Amino acid sequence: MSRKPAQHPVLSSSPSPDNREPSRQQNDGVVTSETDRLIACHDCDLLHHLPDNRTTTLLCARCGAVLRRRKPATVERSLAWITAALILFILSNSFPFLAIQSSGLVQETILLSGIHELWKQGLHGLSVLVLLTCVLVPLVQMLGLLYILTPLQFGRTPAPYAGSLYRFIQELAPWGMMEVFMVGILVALVKLGHLATIIPGISVFSFAALIFVMAAAFASLDPVLLWDHLDLRR
Amino acid sequence: MNNKLTTALQLGLINCHDCRQLVPVQQTKTRPNCPRCGARLHQRKPDSLTRTWALVLTAMILIIPANLLPITVTTTLGTKQADTILSGVIYFMQTGSWEIAAVIFIASIFVPFAKLCILIFLLLTVRFRSQWRPRDRTSLYRLTELVGRWSMVDIYVVTILVALVKLGAIADIEAGPAAVYFAAVVVTTMFAANSFDPRLIWDVLEEEV
Numbered sequence: 001m002s003r004k005p006a007q008h009p010v011l012s013s014s015p016s017p018d019n020r021e022p023s024r025q026q027n028d029g030v031v032t033s034e035t036d037r038l039i040a041c042h043d044c045d046l047l048h049h050l051p052d053n054r055t056t057t058l059l060c061a062r063c064g065a066v067l068r069r070r071k072p073a074t075v076e077r078s079l080a081w082i083t084a085a086l087i088l089f090i091l092s093n094s095f096p097f098l099a100i101q102s103s104g105l106v107q108e109t110i111l112l113s114g115i116h117e118l119w120k121q122g123l124h125g126l127s128v129l130v131l132l133t134c135v136l137v138p139l140v141q142m143l144g145l146l147y148i149l150t151p152l153q154f155g156r157t158p159a160p161y162a163g164s165l166y167r168f169i170q171e172l173a174p175w176g177m178m179e180v181f182m183v184g185i186l187v188a189l190v191k192l193g194h195l196a197t198i199i200p201g202i203s204v205f206s207f208a209a210l211i212f213v214m215a216a217a218f219a220s221l222d223p224v225l226l227w228d229h230l231d232l233r234r
Numbered sequence: 235m236n237n238k239l240t241t242a243l244q245l246g247l248i249n250c251h252d253c254r255q256l257v258p259v260q261q262t263k264t265r266p267n268c269p270r271c272g273a274r275l276h277q278r279k280p281d282s283l284t285r286t287w288a289l290v291l292t293a294m295i296l297i298i299p300a301n302l303l304p305i306t307v308t309t310t311l312g313t314k315q316a317d318t319i320l321s322g323v324i325y326f327m328q329t330g331s332w333e334i335a336a337v338i339f340i341a342s343i344f345v346p347f348a349k350l351c352i353l354i355f356l357l358l359t360v361r362f363r364s365q366w367r368p369r370d371r372t373s374l375y376r377l378t379e380l381v382g383r384w385s386m387v388d389i390y391v392v393t394i395l396v397a398l399v400k401l402g403a404i405a406d407i408e409a410g411p412a413a414v415y416f417a418a419v420v421v422t423t424m425f426a427a428n429s430f431d432p433r434l435i436w437d438v439l440e441e442e443v
């Protein structure tokens with residue numbers, strides 16, 4: 001098996017990198033026009049040619065993974081969704097979350113005071129886990145994307161460390177668990193239903209909306225286009 | 235030589251894990267980071283099998299106290315009642331709230347065990363260089379990545395109950411020791427799924443051709 005690119009069937013269909021577009025060849029060999037036309041599957045490593053029209057969704061021929069999906073007006077749309085998400089996030093954290101009514105007494109709690117309550121009871125690990133997965137991770141994701149996308153929206157050069165920040169946001173993605181927390185709230189409401197009257201506050205509704213808005217923000221984000229902007233070589 | 239299927243590995247290219255830029259291996263000898271996004275480049279996730287095995291075994295040990303110890307301790311009118319995850323499910327089945335019983339059973343018992351079984355299955359098939367249905371095994375892997383987070387539901391339920399009930403002074407619910415073990419199981423299995431490299435499933439196929 002040959003490991004030289006020029007002799008390989010995938011690349012032999014187009015001329016070798018040495019005799020085309022010499023302007024794109026940098027001295028340190030960082031960019032070759034050949035590798036820019038290929039994409040490797042993240043799940044099975046199979047190489048694919050990038051189609052010329054970028055309107056289609058590209059699926060891996062071997063394992064079915066989504067390799068690339070075109071997102072129209074990605075910067076504007078994600079920015080709009082993230083602004084909406086930030087407003088909902090502020091609402092969710094400033095209004096009462098749940099109110100509990102027993103023997104004529106109504107007690108209200110906001111999300112953060114609930115987490116503080118856990119900490120006071122000595123459940124430090126659990127309260128940190130809830131704080132991270134339901135408050136801090138989504139907040140860092142929103143503020144980070146706002147910081148990255150705003151300069152791009154106005155056609156400026158990317159903000160400093162935008163690339164590293166975006167990588168960090170990608171790594172954080174599995175740890176934002178607001179939707180799981182929402183299901184937890186529903187189960188807790190039913191569980192406590194026979195003990196006391198629980199009244200969901202404004203915060204619960206804005207929190208539910210926040211989940212959908214955040215999902216929309218990430219769905220309208222095109223990582224490929226973003227990396228074209230954030231390229232460290234520029 | 236197979237004309238149709240070529241992988242980045244065979245061409246001596248590394249697929250950047252973070253920005254999907256293809257970088258020739260020779261280049262990483264002088265600069266180990268991705269020229270586009272600055273991420274550290276690896277042909278495959280480093281020590282994927284060892285790390286995943288270590289995390290899976292840790293989760294298998296933690297899952298025992300998570301299921302045997304009480305997850306909540308309820309005190310009503312002086313009587314204490316300790317509930318494990320399973321006894322909670324049975325209680326809700328008996329009292330007729332089968333939806334809650336189903337949610338907790340799926341999220342807290344079925345998903346963690348299924349996830350561990352799938353990861354062990356994937357680790358063993360890669361270890362014994364199996365060529366059995368690589369596409370289906372990749373789908374199984376994607377499923378474990380997608381579904382693992384939902385096991386956190388019960389942890390959230392317990393934390394909400396503890397915070398709320400203290401507030402309302404109706405009864406006294408405390409989180410039992412299993413809550414911490416169970417949260418640790420969820421976090422470790424998420425890290426385990428993350429450290430497994432699905433491309434290892436496919437690497438055997440190219441070596442055989």
Ligand SMILES: [Zn+2]
Nearest residue numbers: 041044060063
């Ligand atoms: Zn693939």
